[in-house]
Amino acid sequence: MKNILNIGLIGYGTVGAGVVKCLIEKKRELKEKCGIMLNLKKIADIDIKKDRGIKIDKSVLTESANDIINDSEIDIVVELIGGINPAREFILSAIKKKKHIVTANKALLSESAEIIFKEANENNVIVNFEASVAGGIPLLKALKEGLIANRITSIYGIVNGTCNYILTNMSICGKSFAEALKEAQDKGFAEANPAFDIEGKDTAHKLAVLAMLAYGIPVKFSDINCEGITALTPLDLKYAHKLNYEIKLLAIAKIHHNTLDLRVHPTLIPQKSILANTNFENNAVYIVGDYTGPTMFYGKGAGMMPTASSVISDIVDIAIKTGGGNDNPQSKLQYFFNKQNLSISPMFALKTKYYLRITTKDKKYVLSNISKILSDNQISIASLLQTETNEHGDAIIIIMTHQTIEKSILNAVDTLKKLSTIKENILTLRVEEDM
Amino acid sequence: MKNILNIGLIGYGTVGAGVVKCLIEKKRELKEKCGIMLNLKKIADIDIKKDRGIKIDKSVLTESANDIINDSEIDIVVELIGGINPAREFILSAIKKKKHIVTANKALLSESAEIIFKEANENNVIVNFEASVAGGIPLLKALKEGLIANRITSIYGIVNGTCNYILTNMSICGKSFAEALKEAQDKGFAEANPAFDIEGKDTAHKLAVLAMLAYGIPVKFSDINCEGITALTPLDLKYAHKLNYEIKLLAIAKIHHNTLDLRVHPTLIPQKSILANTNFENNAVYIVGDYTGPTMFYGKGAGMMPTASSVISDIVDIAIKTGGGNDNPQSKLQYFFNKQNLSISPMFALKTKYYLRITTKDKKYVLSNISKILSDNQISIASLLQTETNEHGDAIIIIMTHQTIEKSILNAVDTLKKLSTIKENILTLRVEEDM
Numbered sequence: 001m002k003n004i005l006n007i008g009l010i011g012y013g014t015v016g017a018g019v020v021k022c023l024i025e026k027k028r029e030l031k032e033k034c035g036i037m038l039n040l041k042k043i044a045d046i047d048i049k050k051d052r053g054i055k056i057d058k059s060v061l062t063e064s065a066n067d068i069i070n071d072s073e074i075d076i077v078v079e080l081i082g083g084i085n086p087a088r089e090f091i092l093s094a095i096k097k098k099k100h101i102v103t104a105n106k107a108l109l110s111e112s113a114e115i116i117f118k119e120a121n122e123n124n125v126i127v128n129f130e131a132s133v134a135g136g137i138p139l140l141k142a143l144k145e146g147l148i149a150n151r152i153t154s155i156y157g158i159v160n161g162t163c164n165y166i167l168t169n170m171s172i173c174g175k176s177f178a179e180a181l182k183e184a185q186d187k188g189f190a191e192a193n194p195a196f197d198i199e200g201k202d203t204a205h206k207l208a209v210l211a212m213l214a215y216g217i218p219v220k221f222s223d224i225n226c227e228g229i230t231a232l233t234p235l236d237l238k239y240a241h242k243l244n245y246e247i248k249l250l251a252i253a254k255i256h257h258n259t260l261d262l263r264v265h266p267t268l269i270p271q272k273s274i275l276a277n278t279n280f281e282n283n284a285v286y287i288v289g290d291y292t293g294p295t296m297f298y299g300k301g302a303g304m305m306p307t308a309s310s311v312i313s314d315i316v317d318i319a320i321k322t323g324g325g326n327d328n329p330q331s332k333l334q335y336f337f338n339k340q341n342l343s344i345s346p347m348f349a350l351k352t353k354y355y356l357r358i359t360t361k362d363k364k365y366v367l368s369n370i371s372k373i374l375s376d377n378q379i380s381i382a383s384l385l386q387t388e389t390n391e392h393g394d395a396i397i398i399i400m401t402h403q404t405i406e407k408s409i410l411n412a413v414d415t416l417k418k419l420s421t422i423k424e425n426i427l428t429l430r431v432e433e434d435m
Numbered sequence: 436m437k438n439i440l441n442i443g444l445i446g447y448g449t450v451g452a453g454v455v456k457c458l459i460e461k462k463r464e465l466k467e468k469c470g471i472m473l474n475l476k477k478i479a480d481i482d483i484k485k486d487r488g489i490k491i492d493k494s495v496l497t498e499s500a501n502d503i504i505n506d507s508e509i510d511i512v513v514e515l516i517g518g519i520n521p522a523r524e525f526i527l528s529a530i531k532k533k534k535h536i537v538t539a540n541k542a543l544l545s546e547s548a549e550i551i552f553k554e555a556n557e558n559n560v561i562v563n564f565e566a567s568v569a570g571g572i573p574l575l576k577a578l579k580e581g582l583i584a585n586r587i588t589s590i591y592g593i594v595n596g597t598c599n600y601i602l603t604n605m606s607i608c609g610k611s612f613a614e615a616l617k618e619a620q621d622k623g624f625a626e627a628n629p630a631f632d633i634e635g636k637d638t639a640h641k642l643a644v645l646a647m648l649a650y651g652i653p654v655k656f657s658d659i660n661c662e663g664i665t666a667l668t669p670l671d672l673k674y675a676h677k678l679n680y681e682i683k684l685l686a687i688a689k690i691h692h693n694t695l696d697l698r699v700h701p702t703l704i705p706q707k708s709i710l711a712n713t714n715f716e717n718n719a720v721y722i723v724g725d726y727t728g729p730t731m732f733y734g735k736g737a738g739m740m741p742t743a744s745s746v747i748s749d750i751v752d753i754a755i756k757t758g759g760g761n762d763n764p765q766s767k768l769q770y771f772f773n774k775q776n777l778s779i780s781p782m783f784a785l786k787t788k789y790y791l792r793i794t795t796k797d798k799k800y801v802l803s804n805i806s807k808i809l810s811d812n813q814i815s816i817a818s819l820l821q822t823e824t825n826e827h828g829d830a831i832i833i834i835m836t837h838q839t840i841e842k843s844i845l846n847a848v849d850t851l852k853k854l855s856t857i858k859e860n861i862l863t864l865r866v867e868e869d870m
Contacts, residue, residue, distance in 0.1 A: 136727035138581020146573020149747035292571035299730035312584035
């Protein structure tokens with residue numbers, strides 16, 4: 001057993017700097033807790049001149065990731081540059097050099113997980129990725145090890161702080177989407193270009209990672225039906241509240257027999273549920289196991305030190321499973337695919353309740369026309385609200401349906417759109433109540 | 436590396452039967468996931484005739500725990516009999532025989548942890564105890580490993596389902612304590628003799644376990660200031676709501692510099708906090724780390740299969756850390772004490788806001804008398820509510836104080852009690868808002 005593990009860090013950005021800060025500040029405590037010295041041997045970044053506010057020996061810095069990959073003394077490569085390339089090459093090369101990997105790269109995992117884990121298994125190294133989903137919440141290890149006795153029946157995740165901040169602000173303060181986004185940007189909870197977050201793509205990447213872990217099958221971003229939050233208005237949140245729901249952007253994975261349902265979309269969930277009470281930039285992942293029933297993991301999903309905390313726990317995990325170094329018996333709890341005979345179900349087969357927001361010119365018979373079209377598509381109405389006519393002479397109709405099939409909704413919406421009395425787009429939201 | 440781990444189970448009660456059920460039902464899945472066969476070799480119980488509804492070979496059963504402890508082929512002893520004796524002797528004897536231990540025994544751990552972990556370290560075996568706190572929630576491993584980079588600044592736990600069920604029922608339905616307790620008993624969420632739960636003792640045992648893990652010091656039940664929920668009335672919940680608080684029985688651990696605050700009592704917490712939304716029999720533990728900030732772990736705290744799920748994850752943890760068997764390099768992440776220079780702070784030094792419920796004969800000057808006594812003790816009133824006089828001519832006064840010291844409150848209450856205008860006991864509740 002070695003008493004020291006040498007770490008090479010590729011990517012000295014915000015989270016990278018957090019990791020370095022922790023490895024320096026808590027060097028002694030970590031050694032005491034895990035019995036192995038975690039030694040930061042090299043840091044590679046394209047910009048090694050920028051002051052990160054951390055005192056380190058300059059000789060540790062390099063501009064070349066290969067200086068880390070080719071250093072035979074380095075046991076663990078921490079990849080924090082993000083994106084597909086060159087992260088993919090760096091990781092695959094390091095694995096071939098028998099180095100364990102710690103990464104926060106959800107985009108890469110939801111694209112190339114299969115090849116990465118195949119290589120890792122062949123080279124008998126561990127790939128950990130706790131920081132890739134819900135930054136500061138020790139969630140993936142709980143899913144992989146703590147819940148190991150369970151068949152995971154469903155996962156509902158609020159995993160994008162930007163979207164949750166915007167939705168909370170719209171919900172609590174009645175702000176418009178644009179106002180709420182602006183405020184999120186001002187407070188640093190949204191990027192200058194927020195498209196990736198608000199269109200649900202970031203959430204879908206994280207869902208791919210969660211589903212891989214929970215179900216042992218490779219899941220790609222392209223497998224996931226993904227809708228963002230840009231079409232929502234404060235009125236939708238107001239009517240959702242009237243019906244005792246909250247609207248959250250959820251990453252959803254559910255199994256029904258041998259099919260797996262994977263989707264990201266704004267979802268109506270019961271207002272009193274603990275998940276609905278996850279507000280502002282916070283993240284929460286609600287996981288239902290066949291033995292445990294519902295569990296939920298809540299906390300900060302991003303930020304320098306929360307995310308660094310997860311990276312460090314991944315490093316320590318390798319230390320305790322290998323006993324230090326890469327020449328020791330390795331944990332068997334590696335991640336491998338093809339464990340479950342599951343196929344991903346098509347979106348049109350989804351069965352749930354729906355919320356429809358229809359803007360109409362306030363003409364006679366419009367309600368009876370809508371009712372007929374829904375009825376023709378075997379959609380049964382559970383409740384219906386019609387607003388007063390606005391200054392343009394338009395009225396908004398909010399319909400909650402009983403359980404119905406996505407295909408029926410798609411067909412009905414197609415027909416509804418053709419009515420001359422219907423204005424703008426029809427908003428379709430799905431409901432989840434099992435929490 | 437061995438491909439099989441032999442397990443001996445002592446205690447074939449509800450949770451024990453859940454563990455057996457899981458080891459049988461999920462034998463193949465667990466082998467696939469952790470690479471090691473988990474083989475249930477023996478089960479000891481004083482009653483081996485009772486039908487537990489599980490098909491097992493009768494030759495596995497024994498009435499003597501020593502048949503397990505002395506079996507040289509058994510690698511892991513799972514202790515599920517509870518209580519101090521004879522569980523303590525069984526565990527210590529098994530450790531001396533180099534067997535790893537999995538236990539759910541919070542009473543024992545909050546009494547004899549120091550000797551158990553000392554023996555475990557000397558014998559190079561692992562002692563796991565995930566099921567001892569918050570049954571179905573994979574929390575202790577997250578605290579020990581997932582949050583390893585953090586200094587834990589505070590823990591607030593709702594860890595007793597009985598109390599939370601009663602308080603939720605009083606809060607939401609306005610039921611009296613007696614009615615709510617009766618309903619909890621009828622629904623199986625409270626024991627026929629509920630004293631251990633409603634007096635806060637069960638919560639204190641769990642706090643001892645949480646604090647040991649978080650702070651690396653041995654904590655005994657007797658170190659913890661412990662108050663139950665029996666003095667609460669629906670009126671307290673009603674007034675708490677008016678002030679935007681909820682009342683929960685909390686296990687609290689907080690560090691201030693080098694002192695550790697350990698207490699169990701009904702606590703006013705912000706109604707909108709995620710912890711306040713943990714209702715009925717559910718448990719939640721809110722943990723604040725210096726890096727992660729607040730995290731919360733939510734789920735079922737008891738029950739046959741949720742608790743069994745945690746026992747199984749403890750077994751798998753030993754499998755993956757030892758690579759099977761007890762002759763392999765062992766994880767360094769064993770639990771050991773004296774890591775932190777912390778002393779437990781005395782209760783009288785606590786500084787917080789207080790809620791006081793005072794029943795008075797509705798006489799003139801009573802309010803000015805109360806105000807004077809509080810003021811004499813340097814207690815500043817933040818808000819005051821006085822109810823209408825009831826049929827006995829009594830009025831109830833609810834006072835919220837600003838931050839003050841427990842000692843001042845104790846002195847003031849002592850003086851108040853002597854006033855002839857004060858009836859019954861004065862209820863004192865503490866407030867926590869940092870969530």
